[in-house]
Amino acid sequence: MTNQTQSSVAEDVKVYKQFINGEFVDTNSGSYYDVINPCTEEVLSQVANGDAEDARLALEAARNSQDAWAKLAACERAGYLKEMARITRENRVELATILAKEQAKILPLAQVEIDVTAEYFDYNAGWARRVEGEIIQSDNPKENIYLYKMPIGVTVGICPWNFPFFVMARKVAPALVTGNTSVIKPSSFAPNTIMRFVELIQGIGLPKGVLNVICGWGSDCGHALASSPITGLVSLTGSVEAGEKVMAACAPNITKVNLELGGKAPAIVCEDADLELAVTAIVNSRVIYSGQVCNCAERVYVHEDVYEQFMEMLVKRMSEVKVGDALAEDTPDMSSQISLQQLEKIEAMVARAVEEGCEVLTGGARDDRFETGFFFQPTVLANCRQEMEVIQKEVFGPVLPVVKVKDFDEAIALANDSEYGLTSSVYTQDANKAMKAVNEIKFGETYINRHNFEAIQGFHAGWRKSGIGGADGKHGMEEYLQTRMIYWERH
Ligand SMILES: NC(=O)C1=CN([C@@H]2O[C@H](COP(=O)(O)OP(=O)(O)OC[C@H]3O[C@@H](n4cnc5c(N)ncnc54)[C@H](OP(=O)(O)O)[C@@H]3O)[C@@H](O)[C@H]2O)C=CC1
Numbered sequence: 001m002t003n004q005t006q007s008s009v010a011e012d013v014k015v016y017k018q019f020i021n022g023e024f025v026d027t028n029s030g031s032y033y034d035v036i037n038p039c040t041e042e043v044l045s046q047v048a049n050g051d052a053e054d055a056r057l058a059l060e061a062a063r064n065s066q067d068a069w070a071k072l073a074a075c076e077r078a079g080y081l082k083e084m085a086r087i088t089r090e091n092r093v094e095l096a097t098i099l100a101k102e103q104a105k106i107l108p109l110a111q112v113e114i115d116v117t118a119e120y121f122d123y124n125a126g127w128a129r130r131v132e133g134e135i136i137q138s139d140n141p142k143e144n145i146y147l148y149k150m151p152i153g154v155t156v157g158i159c160p161w162n163f164p165f166f167v168m169a170r171k172v173a174p175a176l177v178t179g180n181t182s183v184i185k186p187s188s189f190a191p192n193t194i195m196r197f198v199e200l201i202q203g204i205g206l207p208k209g210v211l212n213v214i215c216g217w218g219s220d221c222g223h224a225l226a227s228s229p230i231t232g233l234v235s236l237t238g239s240v241e242a243g244e245k246v247m248a249a250c251a252p253n254i255t256k257v258n259l260e261l262g263g264k265a266p267a268i269v270c271e272d273a274d275l276e277l278a279v280t281a282i283v284n285s286r287v288i289y290s291g292q293v294c295n296c297a298e299r300v301y302v303h304e305d306v307y308e309q310f311m312e313m314l315v316k317r318m319s320e321v322k323v324g325d326a327l328a329e330d331t332p333d334m335s336s337q338i339s340l341q342q343l344e345k346i347e348a349m350v351a352r353a354v355e356e357g358c359e360v361l362t363g364g365a366r367d368d369r370f371e372t373g374f375f376f377q378p379t380v381l382a383n384c385r386q387e388m389e390v391i392q393k394e395v396f397g398p399v400l401p402v403v404k405v406k407d408f409d410e411a412i413a414l415a416n417d418s419e420y421g422l423t424s425s426v427y428t429q430d431a432n433k434a435m436k437a438v439n440e441i442k443f444g445e446t447y448i449n450r451h452n453f454e455a456i457q458g459f460h461a462g463w464r465k466s467g468i469g470g471a472d473g474k475h476g477m478e479e480y481l482q483t484r485m486i487y488w489e490r491h
């Protein structure tokens, strides 16, 4: 943890306490840590460094409020989500600015995240009148069989730093509308926007304990939330390593997990592709939020017939990417990485790729034009081979490794050869190739002739190590429900 330091509470920066049972309270640990602006490295806030006791108090508050919350009419619960949407919209500029500063996200993208989050609250409010059960035919003519959809109880949402505000809503909105209560743990790297939002919604009258937000490190506070017998569901967005730990923590209580654990998205460029479209989509997808998005192109497979032309266009476009402070007036295309650790991880992966024989066509190093921050140059790597780490492991930075392939079958086989299975994309003007990809590519999400993002009414779900369960739409909402069967005999 190099860009957060433990400290006592200073007086001149914003301080965020824990939000438990409808009140802002001190952390049991008594300590706070600094959250910095990754571009400038200035301290933005001091945030409660929560521990297992904070987790216990938040979970108890969520448990104590859950019965009454579930007994409200679903449309009444939805009313609170609509209020959250309204308040998000009314404060969209303030929230986007906080977000941009705490995670080095360029302001237009931060604004998109805030606006989509408001949409997300509204969209989930719409499910209130649509959660339906079933009446099933019995073998006994005197019996009716009913299937009910019930809330799980207390849900925990553990958020990442890359889309912290949106992912918070992804975990809160379906939980609350279906009658669950929620404990949210933001990433320690980006808690400010979530905490400010919690301050802003104080006037909406949400019953105490229905939503609790506690900050603290995953290994301590997060682990305590996941391992508690009070917790009915843990939804985590983050690394495979954190997912494994959360599953292990949940195992003794057989607690349900819902995991979104990143990806290694292949982009396949066919010989008949519209190359201008493919290059634009792949470059945008790789540099958006400085390459730190789980569903964006992480490796490219290009047909040998168009390889030279594609690479020339790709290198030109990547070398033209504008890098700068996330809040600069002449808005850059991308900014700093979130932290020194992430910068060092990217740098080390690129260095190992070069040792293994990759050729750097542009970028390949830290961007030393900046006195502060954790900037890495937009990078294209050629001569990549399937077995290389840079093709197999998530880089999470502005680095595009490219592999030349002889045909579409080889591209699909190599794309599928991955422990990850979140998203993928195919660029072709041939409907038969597109259909073959739809049938044969083994990923939870495939984009044809475009790249990210997914729709809030879709279902964002990773295969293999990319996760379990999913989010968004009807099926994402159903992750927060369990079934109850009633067998009712007439006498
Ligand atoms: N799927 C995705 O969208 C994301 C993928 N990643 C991938 O993960 C890599 C590392 O990023 P990193 O920040 O370390 O991501 P993590 O997976 O460590 O963090 C994600 C969330 O999980 C929490 N967490 C970590 N360990 C535990 C645990 N044992 N129990 C409960 N909660 C836990 C974190 O808390 P805290 O950080 O506060 O300790 C954070 O809130 C990236 O390089 C990238 O490859 C990262 C972010 C998002």
Ligand SMILES: O=C(O)[C@@H](O)[C@@H]1OC[C@H](O)[C@H]1O
Residues within 6 Å of the ligand: 160, 162, 163, 166, 167, 237, 260, 292, 293, 294, 295, 453, 454, 460
């Ligand atoms: O963490 C991620 O990268 C994903 O959760 C991401 O957040 C917004 C994207 O559209 C996602 O799915």
